[in-house]
Amino acid sequence: MKKTDKNNFDINDKLIKELFQDFIPEKAPETLKQTTMNKVFKDWSENPVVYKPIINKTNRLWIVGGFIALLAITFLIDASLLIEYWNKLNIDSSTIDFNSINKSFGNVGSTLMSLPSILYFIILGVMVLLGIDRFFSRLANI
Amino acid sequence: MSDTKDIELIKAVRTGDLAAFSQIIDKYQHMAFTLANGIVKNTQEAEEVTQDAFFKAYKALDKFKGAAVFSTWLYRIIYNTAISKLRSRKPETSDLESKEVIQHDSLITEDSINRIESQERKKVLKKALSRLKDDDAFILILYYYKEQAVEEIEEVTGLSKSNIKVKLHRGRKQLQKELQLILHDELKSFI
Numbered sequence: 001m002k003k004t005d006k007n008n009f010d011i012n013d014k015l016i017k018e019l020f021q022d023f024i025p026e027k028a029p030e031t032l033k034q035t036t037m038n039k040v041f042k043d044w045s046e047n048p049v050v051y052k053p054i055i056n057k058t059n060r061l062w063i064v065g066g067f068i069a070l071l072a073i074t075f076l077i078d079a080s081l082l083i084e085y086w087n088k089l090n091i092d093s094s095t096i097d098f099n100s101i102n103k104s105f106g107n108v109g110s111t112l113m114s115l116p117s118i119l120y121f122i123i124l125g126v127m128v129l130l131g132i133d134r135f136f137s138r139l140a141n142i
Numbered sequence: 143m144s145d146t147k148d149i150e151l152i153k154a155v156r157t158g159d160l161a162a163f164s165q166i167i168d169k170y171q172h173m174a175f176t177l178a179n180g181i182v183k184n185t186q187e188a189e190e191v192t193q194d195a196f197f198k199a200y201k202a203l204d205k206f207k208g209a210a211v212f213s214t215w216l217y218r219i220i221y222n223t224a225i226s227k228l229r230s231r232k233p234e235t236s237d238l239e240s241k242e243v244i245q246h247d248s249l250i251t252e253d254s255i256n257r258i259e260s261q262e263r264k265k266v267l268k269k270a271l272s273r274l275k276d277d278d279a280f281i282l283i284l285y286y287y288k289e290q291a292v293e294e295i296e297e298v299t300g301l302s303k304s305n306i307k308v309k310l311h312r313g314r315k316q317l318q319k320e321l322q323l324i325l326h327d328e329l330k331s332f333i
Contacts, residue, residue, distance in 0.1 A: 012314050019321075020286035022263045028175035029189050033167045036196045040163060043201070 086117050148212040155203055174220050180279035181224035183272055191227050195220040217298045270320035278313035
């Protein structure tokens with residue numbers, strides 16, 4: 001009995017599968033798209049797309065506050081300390097062969113060498129700030 | 143996973159590009175309408191359901207995280223909207239219940255179906271599907287035409303696997319019965 005049922009099921013299934021091979025979805029009425037888009041336009045004009053940052057106001061205050069504090073701490077550190085650290089890194093002619101740079105770039109190398117190291121820190125700081133700014137603006141627009 | 147074209151269109155809609163939503167409608171409107179009609183079985187109501195479903199999809203697009211296939215997500219909205227429409231209808235006596243079912247000892251065979259021309263098959267199937275109860279046509283279309291697995295149908299309808307299997311079984315039997323009736327009627331009118 002069970003076998004007969006299974007056979008019937010297989011035949012039905014096969015038959016219906018074959019029938020559905022010719023199936024084509026019904027054509028939606030012409031007015032469907034137009035009416036839907038009218039509703040969408042109406043809603044869009046009533047509720048314009050607003051900028052929704054993923055960081056809410058409270059969190060943003062904390063982040064900005066923390067960032068300002070970090071900057072303040074960084075800039076309050078005596079620049080001479082930074083220079084001292086720089087010198088401790090031993091980045092001089094023994095680490096970088098300034099002679100070969102001189103040969104390659106002529107006066108450019110010697111000019112770069114003569115620049116005070118604090119200038120490099122400022123450039124680096126500005127670049128880091130720009131990077132952080134870009135990162136946060138990206139984050140807010142996700 | 144949703145196809146990349148869908149994801150691009152969704153991203154564009156989120157940025158306020160309404161033309162992208164129009165493209166989504168173009169792509170899915172016929173299937174959406176067919177599925178809606180599979181439940182409400184009324185062209186005008188199916189159009190209303192499809193419009194509502196697309197509008198709901200537009201409003202909820204921010205909630206679509208891309209974990210499911212977009213079409214599955216959209217079909218779920220269509221299913222829920224169509225079911226709500228059915229429930230909002232005033233109860234009426236269905237002629238399906240009282241329909242006289244012709245008892246045939248023999249089932250329709252592949253041979254009898256093969257005799258019908260392709261164009262005629264489409265008509266017969268469409269007619270038979272429109273006579274199915276509840277959401278049986280919706281489930282049969284997803285299963286046989288969209289070739290979705292029971293698990294995918296489960297995701298669309300929110301019904302349990304066993305419930306879907308029961309509905310598939312019932313739908314299949316009912317479809318066969320309706321096909322018999324239609325073919326019988328056509329044969330009678332031909333004679």
